[in-house]
Amino acid sequence: MGWLKRTSHPTVNHATSEDIPKPTSAHIEHIPSGTAPLPRYPAAPLSTPDAALQFIPAEEIAKRTSAESGGLLIVVDDIVYDCTQFLSEHPGGEQVIRSFAGTDCSWQFWRFHGKKEMQEFGRPLRVARTAGAKNRFKEPPRYIGLRRLGDEWD
Template identity: 55%
Template sequence: MGWMRAQRNDRKVLCAQSIASASPCDSKDKLASDQQNRVHIEDISTLQTPKHLQCPTLPFVSTSTPNADLPFLPATAITASPTHNQLYIVIDNIVYNCSSFVDEHPGGGQVIESFRAQDCSWQFWRFHSKDVMQAWGQPLRVARTEGVTNRWKERPRWVGLRRFRDRDEG
């Protein structure tokens, strides 16, 4: 959708006149005349994302391929264009294409969408096990990367062992 400017802005007047005359408003004729009077300022059919900002569409890698043998994708290729049609997330420097999985995610698609083109390693490992990663994550791998950051700092986990120490001392 591009910017547009109406040359004439008397639609309220036309509808008010037809209501006052108690005759039905012929909206098709008015719509046609309104469309003829619109001038588009920007032609969006020719707009494209510059190639250096486009994130490439990568094929899925076989589950038998080790992480070290995955193709390398620079962090700038992932983070430069987060609105790309592919939903890439990064977990432990491995890039996953979650575009086809986002609707199947048990926690809802919004969880994955919120990490589009970002690292979500510690958040992932707080809720998922290695078995989940093997079953669901391995088939979604497309590349490895370095330098993609997590926008939230991991909070330390506190384990309630203080009481055990207090009992030992007493």
């Protein structure tokens, strides 16, 4: 029973504030409001005409480039499409749509699709209309034979 005879307590090294690990995650109430997740725009009913869609400024669209940032939006002819869910079903692959996230891709879209694809697969993805969304690439001229499409016939 040697332990009963102990007269002094062993020395304890008390932790100092330096030893206490700093929290690695922030409490939700401490996250600045600027970094809160952006709201997702709901898809418009098929019956809604383009002109009656809600208007979203191009700057808002530019912020929405992924599921985590309020949906992956693209713009074709000033209509805004949320492609977040559609990405994995896209016959042309995910990457090509991702590369246009938050921007206009009108001329690129019409190079690969017709009105039929837009009507059947694009229309259900409409969330809004916009104006002034930037396309990062200049459309190269299209030729038929030696004639540039859109030239005057003379």
